[in-house]
Amino acid sequence: MSKSPTKNQLSQLDRWLRAGGFKRGKHPQGALKRSRDARDARQAVATEELRTVGKRPKKTPKGIYVLRPPKWRRSWLVSGFSTRTGGVSTIFGGKDLNLGLVDADSKAAVEKNRRAFLRVVKAGKSHLVSMKQVHSGIVHVLNAPTNESLTGDGAITNVPGLLLSVKVADCVPVLVVDMRKKAVGAFHAGWRGTVKRIVENGVGRMRVEYDSAPRDLHAAIGPCIGQCCYAVGDEVIGEFRSQFAYADKLFREVFDDDPLKKKYPLLFMTQRAPGHGPVAAQTHLDLVEANRRQLIAAGVAEKNIWISGLCTSCNPDLLFSHRKESGFTGRMMGVIGVRSGASRHVGPRKD
Numbered sequence: 001m002s003k004s005p006t007k008n009q010l011s012q013l014d015r016w017l018r019a020g021g022f023k024r025g026k027h028p029q030g031a032l033k034r035s036r037d038a039r040d041a042r043q044a045v046a047t048e049e050l051r052t053v054g055k056r057p058k059k060t061p062k063g064i065y066v067l068r069p070p071k072w073r074r075s076w077l078v079s080g081f082s083t084r085t086g087g088v089s090t091i092f093g094g095k096d097l098n099l100g101l102v103d104a105d106s107k108a109a110v111e112k113n114r115r116a117f118l119r120v121v122k123a124g125k126s127h128l129v130s131m132k133q134v135h136s137g138i139v140h141v142l143n144a145p146t147n148e149s150l151t152g153d154g155a156i157t158n159v160p161g162l163l164l165s166v167k168v169a170d171c172v173p174v175l176v177v178d179m180r181k182k183a184v185g186a187f188h189a190g191w192r193g194t195v196k197r198i199v200e201n202g203v204g205r206m207r208v209e210y211d212s213a214p215r216d217l218h219a220a221i222g223p224c225i226g227q228c229c230y231a232v233g234d235e236v237i238g239e240f241r242s243q244f245a246y247a248d249k250l251f252r253e254v255f256d257d258d259p260l261k262k263k264y265p266l267l268f269m270t271q272r273a274p275g276h277g278p279v280a281a282q283t284h285l286d287l288v289e290a291n292r293r294q295l296i297a298a299g300v301a302e303k304n305i306w307i308s309g310l311c312t313s314c315n316p317d318l319l320f321s322h323r324k325e326s327g328f329t330g331r332m333m334g335v336i337g338v339r340s341g342a343s344r345h346v347g348p349r350k351d
């Protein structure tokens with residue numbers, strides 16, 4: 001009988017050691033530490049994916065999922081668009097992250113959701129500024145910390161520790177940041193606010209207040225109802241035509257909105273009696289394009305505009321949609337602010 005182990009026995013031993021995070025002949029403490037480091041690294045990657053990927057996840061996330069432009073990762077900047085997963089509200093049929101004080105949901109649940117969301121975006125000690133939104137063109141300029149309740153649909157600030165927010169469930173949330181001057185803006189643009197040019201005027205106001213140079217301005221358009229799903233009536237069409245020379249670029253005629261018919265048009269072709277035209281056209285509005293044009297008109301470079309591209313109505317498992325859910329739904333939030341404790345911009349410099 002041989003005293004030294006066979007090759008087979010050794011490889012068996014190596015497998016056991018590897019499973020336990022050890023390596024034969026190495027100090028066990030070092031091996032343990034390496035295995036802990038590897039585990040921590042794996043977890044860090046998982047958390048990072050959960051927080052900052054700016055596109056639809058392959059599977060509906062279980063936890064809180066936040067959308068954010070990849071270039072917006074700065075130590076002094078707090079920002080993000082919430083989605084609906086990972087909260088404690090149950091009234092809308094899931095475990096939802098409802099961040100709006102709507103009648104159907106309990107205040108306690110909303111407050112718990114807000115705290116969780118603020119933790120994920122690492123808001124720290126920032127004070128959440130929430131507006132009573134009224135589909136207006138009103139933009140508040142916040143020069144000092146405030147606790148008063150604000151009515152309006154836009155806010156801009158360069159005060160560290162103020163976290164601006166807009167609440168949406170189809171309307172367009174637009175966040176803007178001056179990367180050099182460390183100033184931020186948040187805007188709520190439904191069709192009425194868009195007609196009132198809230199984004200164009202709001203960014204214009206930022207340029208005046210903070211002397212923002214166009215090249216330093218970056219904007220993000222969060223999830224909202226897409227042109228795919230946003231049929232509008234004559235009133236809306238008329239308002240846009242009266243306000244924007246480019247209005248016709250924002251509309252698209254959709255002749256048949258039935259997804260089944262879109263997918264299998266041949267099945268339905270023979271159903272129409274000869275001589276009959278297509279069913280009545282619907283006019284769909286592209287609110288993202290409308291607000292993208294306003295950002296450009298206000299001086300934001302096209303390449304600095306990030307668009308989530310997610311339609312609220314097309315992604316009911318991930319996003320709240322007022323229209324899709326017939327008004328019975330929660331609210332998502334877009335937030336932006338200069339982290340409390342961050343140095344305020346004092347003069348020209350690079351960072």
Ligand SMILES: [Zn+2]
Pocket residue numbers: 225226227228229311312313314
């Ligand atoms: Zn859609």
